[in-house]
Amino acid sequence: MPAWDAEQYLKFERERTQPSRDLVGRIDVPHARRVVDLGCGPGNSTAVLRARWPSAETIGVDSSAEMLDRARASDPSVTWVQADLRSWTPTGPVDVVLSNAVLQWVPDHASVMPRIVRWLAPEGAFAAQMPANVDAPYQLAADRVRRRAPWSELGSSALPSFGVESRGFYYDLLAPLTSRIELWDTEYVHVMPGPEAIVAWTAGTGLRPWLATLPGDDARQRFLREYAIELEDAYPRQHDGRRLFPFLRRFLLAYR
Ligand SMILES: C[S@@+](CC[C@H](N)C(=O)[O-])C[C@H]1O[C@@H](n2cnc3c(N)ncnc32)[C@H](O)[C@@H]1O
Numbered sequence: 001m002p003a004w005d006a007e008q009y010l011k012f013e014r015e016r017t018q019p020s021r022d023l024v025g026r027i028d029v030p031h032a033r034r035v036v037d038l039g040c041g042p043g044n045s046t047a048v049l050r051a052r053w054p055s056a057e058t059i060g061v062d063s064s065a066e067m068l069d070r071a072r073a074s075d076p077s078v079t080w081v082q083a084d085l086r087s088w089t090p091t092g093p094v095d096v097v098l099s100n101a102v103l104q105w106v107p108d109h110a111s112v113m114p115r116i117v118r119w120l121a122p123e124g125a126f127a128a129q130m131p132a133n134v135d136a137p138y139q140l141a142a143d144r145v146r147r148r149a150p151w152s153e154l155g156s157s158a159l160p161s162f163g164v165e166s167r168g169f170y171y172d173l174l175a176p177l178t179s180r181i182e183l184w185d186t187e188y189v190h191v192m193p194g195p196e197a198i199v200a201w202t203a204g205t206g207l208r209p210w211l212a213t214l215p216g217d218d219a220r221q222r223f224l225r226e227y228a229i230e231l232e233d234a235y236p237r238q239h240d241g242r243r244l245f246p247f248l249r250r251f252l253l254a255y256r
Contacts, residue, residue, distance in 0.1 A: 003212070006042040006070035008204040013044055015190050019129045019249050020045040020100040022186065024052050026253060027125050032056040032095035038085045038116070039063075039102025043071030046078055049098055056095070061088050086112060093121035101205075101249075104130040104164050110173060117177050120256035126178075131206075132164045132185065132250040137234035138198055142207060145227050155223075156213035170252050178254040190245040195231035198245050199224050 009016070032053040037046040040060030050058055058078045062068050065082060072080050081088065085099075086106065097116055106112055117126050133139055145151060167183045174181055192198055203211060203224060214220050235243040 004064040004066050006067050017044045020048045023127050023129050024048045027127050029096055029125050034094050035096040036094050038099040040071055041067045043074040045100040090119050094119045095121050095124045097126045099128045103128055107163050124256045126254045128252045130164045130250050132248045141230040141234050145230050154214055155210055174254045180255045182253040184251050187246050187248045192243045192245045195228045198231050199228045
């Protein structure tokens with residue numbers, strides 16, 4: 001099972017790209033010469049940057065070869081770079097760094113974020129969005145199933161942590177390094193056809209590293225079926241049979 005599967009991730013392309021549209025729409029940088037999409041994935045958030053600053057040099061950075069294959073096919077005019085964002089450095093000042101739905105995978109924001117902010121040109125912006133759903137019903141339901149037999153034996157107990165800090169943490173971290181900071185949370189309410197769609201959503205992102213520790217596809221499919229049953233009650237049925245799936249996202253926008 002590869003670390004990322006662009007096809008599965010893009011099953012919810014509209015929902016997954018909306019936060020980068022909302023975030024890029026708020027960036028107050030009228031002219032940009034160089035923009036970077038850090039953790040560009042399949043290129044969906046990069047396309048939002050391209051549309052906003054079409055004449056800027058655009059660089060997409062991601063550690064996943066699978067995601068970058070898809071990104072390259074989407075836009076050959078972008079410079080696509082396979083690298084870990086913790087060690088990659090741009091060759092010159094950057095006007096906008098976007099990191100949409102990425103930094104929750106990266107530990108130690110206290111050192112990662114100041115490093116990014118130092119790349120910025122004067123009046124440049126660092127714009128990040130991270131899901132903030134530690135206690136959401138879909139996470140708690142996954143935990144309940146993982147703790148039961150046979151999953152507690154079959155899957156790894158060393159789960160990756162999803163490090164999203166408080167708004168106050170980001171303010172204290174970045175205020176000394178920047179001239180202006182905006183912080184906000186938005187809860188998107190996705191209308192899903194049923195629990196299986198919520199399973200497909202999480203299997204395309206947060207649950208992936210744990211699913212990869214299960215021994216084979218059969219076990220993964222059995223786990224996902226059990227998980228779907230657990231979600232039945234967590235997301236009640238609406239009159240038309242659909243489910244409302246609230247998803248909280250934390251936004252941060254800091255200007256040099
Ligand atoms: C959920 S996707 C986000 C894709 C896209 N930015 C979007 O807005 O939909 C997260 C991406 O972050 C990348 N990623 C995670 N950790 C990374 C790291 N340390 N360095 C570079 N990319 C990383 C993954 O490979 C994946 O493509």
